[in-house]
Amino acid sequence: MEERVQKAMFDYFRLEGQAAIVTGSGNGIGRATAIMLADLGARVMVCDIEGDSAKKVAEEIGGRGGTALYNRCDVTNLEEIRDTIGKTAEAFGGVDILVNNAAGFGGGKTFDRMTYEEWDRLIRINLTGAYMFTNEVLPYMVKKQHGKICMVSSGAALGYDFSDPHYAASKAGMIGLAKELSQELAKHRINVNALGTGLTDTRMAHLPGRSWEDETKGLPWHRVGTPEDQAAAIVFLVSEAAEYITGQVLCPNGGAWM
Numbered sequence: 001m002e003e004r005v006q007k008a009m010f011d012y013f014r015l016e017g018q019a020a021i022v023t024g025s026g027n028g029i030g031r032a033t034a035i036m037l038a039d040l041g042a043r044v045m046v047c048d049i050e051g052d053s054a055k056k057v058a059e060e061i062g063g064r065g066g067t068a069l070y071n072r073c074d075v076t077n078l079e080e081i082r083d084t085i086g087k088t089a090e091a092f093g094g095v096d097i098l099v100n101n102a103a104g105f106g107g108g109k110t111f112d113r114m115t116y117e118e119w120d121r122l123i124r125i126n127l128t129g130a131y132m133f134t135n136e137v138l139p140y141m142v143k144k145q146h147g148k149i150c151m152v153s154s155g156a157a158l159g160y161d162f163s164d165p166h167y168a169a170s171k172a173g174m175i176g177l178a179k180e181l182s183q184e185l186a187k188h189r190i191n192v193n194a195l196g197t198g199l200t201d202t203r204m205a206h207l208p209g210r211s212w213e214d215e216t217k218g219l220p221w222h223r224v225g226t227p228e229d230q231a232a233a234i235v236f237l238v239s240e241a242a243e244y245i246t247g248q249v250l251c252p253n254g255g256a257w258m
């Protein structure tokens, strides 16, 4: 690529040297986001409850010439969250970017078949996990008076892509949290936005009995999203190009809803 164009791209995003944590980045959208951030010069902590998957992604980033660390981290475990953030700050001199991406799914449970235990489990991973990670990362961002947080939510929170009630509730909670935090944290120059993720080809979306062909037919773009489609939007939201955007929900969905 011509040097002038490459410089313009790097200047537009201004991600070079920034320290980023992407939760649940051992697979799918989180993996694609970690790779894209590292390709644009960010230093990335790849963390996941699946430690081996996180290790593989960090190695892949290293193989592409990027900088990444990895850590096993279950977002429901406060000690593991603190350990992950501590290792990131120590290696990279702080934390600039947090992508709350880790999530579990309910597997197509309707309200009448859902149990209290299933409700608690999913809310704890998807919503409380994002809350705890954000809360633990904030002192580093406040200290720098700079930070970018993205909550990876879902069309399920916005009345589209109906799925499990506990999943939809957890993802709607993430949007509420992003909006509220955007107001509280603006004075510290910390942007908080959410992704209203559309249907994306990852293992989470491949439910037994779901017809991928039918899903695709109903979409204006005539294809489901790729992890890279979502990663591109996340990377934009956590980059300096999005300096004036906060409290918003961006929905990469091929026109599925407006």
Ligand SMILES: NC(=O)c1ccc[n+]([C@@H]2O[C@H](COP(=O)([O-])OP(=O)(O)OC[C@H]3O[C@@H](n4cnc5c(N)ncnc54)[C@H](O)[C@@H]3O)[C@@H](O)[C@H]2O)c1
Pocket: 023, 024, 025, 026, 027, 028, 029, 030, 047, 048, 049, 050, 053, 073, 074, 075, 076, 100, 101, 102, 103, 104, 125, 152, 153, 154, 155, 156, 197, 198, 199, 200, 201, 202, 203, 204, 205
């Ligand atoms: N794929 C879709 O169609 C779709 C649609 C809407 C929203 N989303 C959201 O996108 C995000 C990424 O999902 P994906 O589609 O890439 O699925 P995925 O299953 O490929 O990735 C989810 C990752 O989260 C990790 N994870 C699960 N529980 C965890 C925990 N307790 N602690 C740490 N990591 C944990 C998994 O190991 C996995 O690597 C999720 O927040 C999901 O809700 C996906």
